[in-house]
Amino acid sequence: MQRPPTSLALVCAAALLLTACGGEDKDSEAPTTPTGVTVQTSSATSVHVMWKQASDNEAVTGYEVYQKGTKVKSVPGTKSMIDVEQLTPKTAYSFTVRARDAEGNLSKPSPAITVTTPVPTPDDKKAPTRPAGLRGKVEGGKAVSLSWQKSTDNVGVTSYDIYQEDSRIHSVSGTETAARVTGLRPGTVYTFTVRARDASENSSPDSTAVDLTTPAAAGEGASTAPTDLTAKARKGFVDLSWTPPKADGAIETHELYVNGKFATTLVWSNMPAKKRMTYAMEVTDPAGTRYSLKIRSKLPDGKWGDFSAQRTVVLVD
Incomplete structure (x- = not known):
């Protein structure tokens, strides 16, 4: 008597041939171990950990920072540095870094780097001088x-x-x-x-x-960011001035962002004859308030261009 055909699913399950049944092999290869790990004290209670990017057969999706085997920080795979804070002054710490891929495979730990946090000066209330010549x-x-x-x-x-x-x-x-x-x-x-x-x-x-x-990638056009933004505070106002980006057509609309958030749209129905644009932003916050400002332009094709460089001002009396 002829045996009935066995279902393909049962054959695959019995043979454990997932790939032959149309499945895919799971990525089991771990990333390489991060190299070039350095740890520097930032203060009596914080350190800055840096490392060189690891590699993987697929992609590194994250890094994990450990302090004596305990994970204290995780960052995306695009980063290669992190601050570890809330430490104890005058204490030795040991850090390692591991790379992680999308399947959760972890690299071997990097060689441990030891650092000792300094002793704070409790009565020290004086800040360092401003770094010059950047x-x-x-x-x-x-x-x-x-x-x-x-x-x-x-x-x-x-x-x-x-x-x-x-x-x-x-x-x-x-x-x-x-x-x-x-x-x-x-x-x-x-x-x-x-x-x-x-x-x-x-x-x-x-x-x-x-x-x-940074220079544009090959095949990309010129920057669409406004240039030469200036910001100057006076009583009740912040005076802004900038040069719109070059474009094939008039640029009549701009957006102003204050402290990283959209503040207002600036529209000129008739473009000024001069190349520089100006705007006096009225302010009501008290003197000493710090503002960070940047501008972007609406291009002739209707898309928003890149942001300008950011400018910071402190309001005056």
Whole structure:
């Protein structure tokens, strides 16, 4: 008697041949171990951990930072640095980093790096001086290098914090006066400032800002960001001035963002004959209030262009 045909599903299940049945092999290959791990004290209660990007047969989706085997931080795969805070002064810590892929495969831990947080000065209320002479250089479409002059402090500078549009993105030791920032986007304008910090968490005022524009990727057009934005505070107003981007047609509409949020739309029914645009923004906040401002333009094709460099002002009496 002829046996009935066995179903394909049963054959596949019995043979455990998932691939032969149209399935896909699960990624079981772990990323490479992160290298170049460094740990620098930022203050008596924080450290800055950095590493070089790992690789994977598919893609690295994240990194995990461990302190003596306990995970303390996780970051996306696009990042290669993190601040670990709320530490104890005058204490030794040991950090390792592991890379993770989309399947959850973890690399081996990097070699452990040990650092000791300094002793704070409880009575120290004096902030370091403002870093002077900030300069920058574009290094391709995804990185820039920055340098500045040393700050001074009544006790000592423990770190320099690099800010991009009011967000701290990097830190280096207080003995260093240069930094390299990676992971940037081609064809984008970036505004950087630097602050000095001491062991008691006193931070200096911002350095003067430096604007750096990464070159556009091959095949992409010129930047669509307004240029040469200036902002000056006077009683009751902040006076803005900028140059619209070059475009095939009139640019009549602009958007103003204050502290990272949309504030107002500026429309000229008849474009000014002069190339510079100006706007007096009325303000009612008290003197001493800090504003961060940037502009973008509506292009002739109806799309919004890139943001200008950011400018920061403090309101006056």
